[in-house]
Amino acid sequence: MNHSWHQTNYRLRHWWPNFENKYIESRYHLEKFSVNGFAVARGILVLALFFSLFSISDQYVPFVIPEAKLFSVGVKFTIGLVGFACYMAIIKDMTRKRIYTVVNFFLAAFLFALFITFYTYSQWLQSPATLFELAICCSFLTILIYIFVPLSLGQQLITALGFVVLFVLSAIFVFPDHASRIGFSTTFILLANTIGLSISYTINKNFREAWSNQQERERDNMLLKVEIDQRKKLEEQLKKLAMTDALTGVDNRRSFMEHLSREKKRADRQFTPLSIITFDIDLFKHINDQFGHEVGDKVLIDVATVVDERLRETDILGRMGGEEFAILMADSNKREANQLAKSLCKALSDHTVIHNDKAIKVTASFGTAEYQTNEPIDILLRRADKAMYDAKIVDVIALAISPNNAVQIKVYCFGIKILPAFSSIYSSYQFRS
Structure with missing residues (x-):
């Protein structure tokens, strides 16, 4: 049993290896987005567009008041515009400061939109349609965790699956008579976990290797530069000794x-x-x-x-x-x-x-x-x-x-x-x- 667990753990670590040095791991997460500016911009745009397309489902669910439907559609459409603006901002200037600023702004806007959407569905959407719409919100939140939150594989899995368990328990408590819808909504969230995990794998696994190789090259280049500087300094000292009177310090x-x-x-x-x-x-x-x-x-x-x-x-x-x-x-x-x-x-x-x-x-x-x-x-x-x-x-x-x-x-x-x-x-x- 222990051998099987260690083997599985090894496979997981080999499949998605974290850096053993915590400083390097935290530095990797800080530079993950800044180095892949175009990929980050594209991810923001895709996530925002999918959230905007989510407004189509609002046309087929019954709201208590028509204004709530317009408000929900407006929030999703606004996030689409915000995502496009963030995409253009990163494309025009892929500096680290710009990418960090845009990513933080988009995350804040997206989380706020999810909160507003979740609140709108829970207040003005007629049951049992509320269950599926809330599942979609949780799915977006799960994907957001996988893509943007700087966690290891195990931490991301625990966090995302925690949302699944919380959703299932809440759904059973609020909608005890809709077991089939609860199962379907849970399956939808698990599918979102799979999508988020694959995206996170693409970002982390491939980029970790590239980033690690880049760090090794930078370290080798730095060591080479230090050696070259030392040699130049030694050459300058030897040249100075050859051209300077040792006693007085003036030219020989x-x-x-x-x-x-x-x-x-x-x-x-x-x-x-x-x-x-x-x-x-x-x-x-x-x-x-x-x-x-x-x-x-x-x-x-x-x-x-x-x-x-x-x-x-x-x-x-x-x-x-x-x-x-x-x-x-x-x-x-x-x-x-x-x-x-x-x-x-x-x-x-x-x-x-x-x-x-x-x-x-x-x-x-x-x-x-x-x-x-x-x-x-x-x-x-x-x-x-x-x-x-x-x-x-x-x-x-x-x-x-x-x-x-x-x-x-x-x-x-x-x-x-x-x-x-x-x-x-x-x-x-x-x-x-």
């Missing part, structure tokens, strides 16, 4: 040269000005020797930060190697490059690197060069470097001497007098001009 030499090559071609093509600035941190070797490479790295980072904060969005700062940097200025001539170099001289001289409560003043030597048409890139960089090294000589007017060596001190930068770098770097030096 390779990236800077690619930008310079691209801007050179644009300048040749559009006849626009192009300038570069090269600068070198003064006495960087002494900073490393006296304070260590950790402080030297901090100086490089601070210099790159101070300079980068004062550049335009179109300017590109690159570390060419060691303590040497370069700035690419598109659409800028030498005069504009000189102005920027002066402002950067002042900014660096005003900046202080703090290490163990000691202030380290940092200066740099700048050189500028404007691109000449069809000039090779290496020649352009060489001219800027020459201007930078010339500045190292011209701008020095003081000499710091220690027992072991002598260090030149920068006092001017691009004609601007800056504070001499007489900081803790030269604490063991004696100065003379």
Whole structure:
């Protein structure tokens, strides 16, 4: 016996399988109508038209008053118009919001019409014709449950058959002398159950499989998209690492040269000005020797930060190697490059690197060069470097001497007098001009 029940239950579940996950099951019911917009619209139209055709039976049943017949026919005809309007509304716009709104509106209108019809028959229809007309109302309600109520197979069967039992008990109590009509009406409701069950099977069984396959495809596509995004992100990170100086975060030499090559071609093509600035941190070797490479790295980072904060969005700062940097200025001539170099001289001289409560003043030597048409890139960089090294000589007017060596001190930068770098770097030096 138990084996037979389990086998039957398995067949039912296999015939109409519900999703074991309750969240997926509820989500399926929410999306069931929105995905099948045309099928929903057609179902509403057919149900409304059948209910309208139900008004034909009103011509052959005796009403107590003629107005009741006209009222009953009018209600059914109105539902037909409402169903057609809902059909057109869904066809024109099959968005989820529109379908939900239309379905809820139609269900409310249809249930209200059933209630009005049921009340009209029970009040103004002469017995025993009332029995059959009420059976038709229950049949429509049963079909409505099968199509629109989001229940499982067992729940739909129990609910629909519950209406049958309730109808039979009510009919026996109200019309005890009309057993044949009760049997015929009950058979009609059972037929409606069969129709509703077949419609529900068509909607649920086939669409469940299609929806399940669609969800699997969407999940696979989502996983694939996540994997692709991760790979793209990794590629971007690798590309950034390959084009960025790891210490300062600015462009490395390779990236800077690619930008310079691209801007050179644009300048040749559009006849626009192009300038570069090269600068070198003064006495960087002494900073490393006296304070260590950790402080030297901090100086490089601070210099790159101070300079980068004062550049335009179109300017590109690159570390060419060691303590040497370069700035690419598109659409800028030498005069504009000189102005920027002066402002950067002042900014660096005003900046202080703090290490163990000691202030380290940092200066740099700048050189500028404007691109000449069809000039090779290496020649352009060489001219800027020459201007930078010339500045190292011209701008020095003081000499710091220690027992072991002598260090030149920068006092001017691009004609601007800056504070001499007489900081803790030269604490063991004696100065003379």
